[in-house]
Structure formats: C-alpha cells, structure tokens
Amino acid sequence: MRTIWKNRDPNRCESVDSLLSPYIDRQTSPGETRLVEAHLERCTACRTRLEELRLVSASLRALPVAAVPRSFRLRPDQVRRPSPVRQPSFIYLRGAVAALAAVLVLLIGAGPLLSPPLRMAAPTTGDRAWDAAPRVAAPAPAARPESQMPKASSDQEATALEAQPSPAAAPQTPSAPEPMASPAPPGLGEGEPPATAARAPEPAAGPAQAGVDQGNGVPAREELPMSGPDRTLWALQLAVAVTILVLSVGAFLNDGGRRVGPPHA
Amino acid sequence: MDETSLVSASQQGDLGAFNQLVENYQSLVYNVAYRILGDGDLAADIAQDTFLSAYHAIARFRGGSFRAWLLRIATNACYDELRSRRRHQQESLEDKLATGDDLGLSDDDRLTPESVAVSKEMLEAIAGGLNLLPLEQRAAVVLYDVQGLSYEEIAETMDCSLGTVKSRISRGRARLREYLLSQRELLPSRFRLLHGGETP
Numbered sequence: 001m002r003t004i005w006k007n008r009d010p011n012r013c014e015s016v017d018s019l020l021s022p023y024i025d026r027q028t029s030p031g032e033t034r035l036v037e038a039h040l041e042r043c044t045a046c047r048t049r050l051e052e053l054r055l056v057s058a059s060l061r062a063l064p065v066a067a068v069p070r071s072f073r074l075r076p077d078q079v080r081r082p083s084p085v086r087q088p089s090f091i092y093l094r095g096a097v098a099a100l101a102a103v104l105v106l107l108i109g110a111g112p113l114l115s116p117p118l119r120m121a122a123p124t125t126g127d128r129a130w131d132a133a134p135r136v137a138a139p140a141p142a143a144r145p146e147s148q149m150p151k152a153s154s155d156q157e158a159t160a161l162e163a164q165p166s167p168a169a170a171p172q173t174p175s176a177p178e179p180m181a182s183p184a185p186p187g188l189g190e191g192e193p194p195a196t197a198a199r200a201p202e203p204a205a206g207p208a209q210a211g212v213d214q215g216n217g218v219p220a221r222e223e224l225p226m227s228g229p230d231r232t233l234w235a236l237q238l239a240v241a242v243t244i245l246v247l248s249v250g251a252f253l254n255d256g257g258r259r260v261g262p263p264h265a
Numbered sequence: 266m267d268e269t270s271l272v273s274a275s276q277q278g279d280l281g282a283f284n285q286l287v288e289n290y291q292s293l294v295y296n297v298a299y300r301i302l303g304d305g306d307l308a309a310d311i312a313q314d315t316f317l318s319a320y321h322a323i324a325r326f327r328g329g330s331f332r333a334w335l336l337r338i339a340t341n342a343c344y345d346e347l348r349s350r351r352r353h354q355q356e357s358l359e360d361k362l363a364t365g366d367d368l369g370l371s372d373d374d375r376l377t378p379e380s381v382a383v384s385k386e387m388l389e390a391i392a393g394g395l396n397l398l399p400l401e402q403r404a405a406v407v408l409y410d411v412q413g414l415s416y417e418e419i420a421e422t423m424d425c426s427l428g429t430v431k432s433r434i435s436r437g438r439a440r441l442r443e444y445l446l447s448q449r450e451l452l453p454s455r456f457r458l459l460h461g462g463e464t465p
Contacts, residue, residue, distance in 0.1 A: 021435035025409070027416055027427075049442075056441045059391040060410035065292065066299045069309050072291045072316050073284040079320055 013046050015039065020050050024057060101245035105238070272331055275323050283323065287316050290332065293412065294339045300407040301343040303396040311346060315339040333414075333421040340404050340422060347400060394444035402437035409434050 009015050016039045022028045023036045040047050266274070266282070268289070274282035294315055298308035315338050326334055395403060401423070408414045408422060409430075419430045 018432070018435055021438050022431045025416070025434070027431055052442050053438050056391070056438045056445065057410050059387055059445075060395070060406060060441075061413075063300070063388055063392060063411055066296050066305065066308075068292050068295050068312075069305060071287075072295070072309075072313050073287050074280060074316060074320055076280060078317060079280060 011039070011042075013039070013043060016046060017049075020046070020053055024050070024054055098245065101241065105241045105245050268331060272323065272326065275320070276326065280320075283320050286331070290335055291316070293332070294335060297336060297339055297404075297407055297412060298343055300392075300395060300411050301340065301400075301404055302346065303392070307346065311339065311342045315342055318342070330418055330421055333418045336408065336414075336422045337424065340408075343404070344400055390445055390448050391441065394441045394448070397444060398437050398440055402433045402440065405430055405433035406437040406441070410438075 016036045019028055019032050019036050023033065028036060040050065266285070268286070271282045271286050275286060291312060295308055295312040298311040298315075299305055302308050302311065315335065318338055319335055322338070395406065398406065404423065405419060408419045409416070414422070416427055416430050416434075420427050423430065423433075425433075
C-alpha cells in the first residue's frame, strides 16, 4: 500500500481518496503525505471531503462512554460451571468414560479373587468370564475418537457385567458356587502348560488386541487356566485399565480449558 | 500489582487477580461490545462471556498486549453474535449503503464545520450509522475513533495487517460520511449541510 502512491496521478481525486483517512491519522508514508498535500493544494472538493472525514472522526470520539450496567467480576461458581457456548455434552461423555473406567478397574482388580473358583465351577461360562475381563480391560476403545468411546465402553461393560455373575449363577453350580472352588487347583493344573505356551506372547502383543480378539469367542480360550503367566497378564490388564482411568479423569478435568478458549484463533 | 503480575497470577488460577483485570477492563470491553452491537443488554452478555472465556484461556496467553488479546475475544464474540442474529438484515442494509445513489447523495453534498459541535441528534445519527457498517469496518472504527487504540493494536486485535486496518477505518469513515449526508434532514438545521444546498 505504501508504494501505490508512486503510480498515482496527483491531479486525480481518486488517487488520494483512500489516503485521506490515513492522512488524518498520520498513518501515511512520507511519499503519500506529499501526494495528498500536493493534491489538496489545488482541489477544493478533496479539502472539503477531508474536513468531512475529520468531522466524522470527531463525532465518533464524542460518543459518550456507556456506564457498565453491572460488575463482570467472575464468581468461583462461574469459573467452574461449564460454558453454555460449546459442546457441553462432551463433559458428560468424558465423565461417563471416567466412571466406566473406574468400574472396570474394580472388576479387574477383583478378578484374582473371583476368577479361579468361578472358572472351575463352570468351564464354558467360566471361559466367557475370562474372556470378558480382557475385553473390559481393553484400552483400544478408549483410545478411539471421543464419539466412539462411550458406546464401545458400554458394550464392554455390558459384557463384563453379564459375565461376572454368570459363573456364580452357572447352571452347573446353581446352589453353591463357592464350594466348587475346590476343583479349581486341578483345573489350573491341567491347563497350565498349554496356557503358558499360548499366553506368553500375548501380553507383548498388547492387551488391547487380545481383548478384541477374545471378544469374538476364540475356542482356544476354553483350555486356558489361571496361572502365573495369567496373573502377569491380569496385572498388565489392570495396569492398562488404571491408565485408562487416569487418562479419562485427566481429560475430564482438563475439558474446561479447551472448551472456553478464545472464540477464534 | 501491575498488569503483568496480575496476568501471571491469573495464569496460576488466581481468581482474585483475574477479577482485578476485569475491573480494569470491563468498561472498555462493555463499551466496545455496546458500540459494535448497539444493544446494552447484549453487550453485557458478551462482556460477561468474554471475561469467562478469557479466564479459561489465559493460561495460553503468551504476552503482548493483554488489552488487544482481550478485545480480540470480545470482538470475535460480537461477530459471532451479529452473524447469527442479523445476517440477512445486515446484508440488505449494507447493500443499500454501498452506493451513495441509493441514499440520494450527490457530489455536492457536504458536511459543514458546524457539525463539529456535536449535539445529541448528531451523536444519535453517528451511532445509528455505526450500526449499519459492515462488521469489520465497524469494529475498526470503534476501536480507533471511539476507544482510541493505535493502528498497531487494532491490527493485533483484529489479527490483520496494518494496511487492512487503514482500509477498514477509511472505508468505515467514508460510509459514515455518506450516511450522515443522507440523514441531514433529520438533524437540526445547524447541523445540516451547506455545501451545495442551504438549509431550508
């Protein structure tokens, strides 16, 4: 803009028209200033126009300052409250994911106490209960986009909740599930060698993939007992679940900062 | 405590420090919103939202003019509000203002030096004309002529170049001039235009 004046005809009003306002504000370059002043010396119309623009500016400056109708100080409850402007529903989704992750941590944490007797009590349903744990612990859904998180987690939770009581109410042990815990050691002993061989590489592959695969009901799982490697896997699953919980809660707590940033970048 | 310290404390979550900033700038923010929106109640809502947004975003403030940063939030909020509420109305009025012929202006129409003595009617006229300007021109004129910001600070507030600021202010004033000329019959006789047409 500063160099355009060089190509302008100082005798033409159009050459200086757009420079009059910056000229009033002393925002023209030295060359532009010379161009404007040279033109104003011989153009009455533009001198008048310049004065009119000055009047407009003076009128704007004369506008009164409006009194503030109230204080805009923020109260503590205001800064904690979600803004009504942007996507408040995500807050509840994040909260739901965090709560779900907490439930999963509890379920997995209680796994070692419940799973051996339950699995021995009802091998078929016990396998389902065992399969349910990795699926519940699977972090893969939690790592998906937010919009998919609640649905995937809900499905897993439903499976977990369904699987958890099923061994206790298994058809083969309807009256006393706890006494059936006694056959557990033989069951563990039978399946231990193949379980070790079968499960050893899976933790390295990641609990997430294992959970997804097991969710499809892989038959080989029926032979898997609870063992030392299983406990290692359980520990990994628990760690993953705790990680999900921490990340979910963190995302929930940080949501406020992202939600109410400057309206435009 | 100076502004830098208040900003720093606010970034650490000190609500008291932030509210001191609110006290310092609430009149400016409210008046900018009021002149851009032309509605006191709406301006109050925008001002409140501006400070709430600023509080949550202040951790990401990386220096520079805090006033410009704050006004950028406010003006953007005004844009959003006006665009959602008055788009169709604004377009029609802007189209009408785009050509002087539509307003019955001629090359002989001129404002007079008497207009320097700004009356209530003149202020109402200029405020009314302000509301008819395109948003960016209106904001630039309000920030410079009404609020007294520098061109550089306006460029920072509006996230544009100095050349764009010059252009917006220049075009805004030119349109206001045309508007005042078109409204001269509504003004008292001493504010009417002499050039090319004496007062009746």
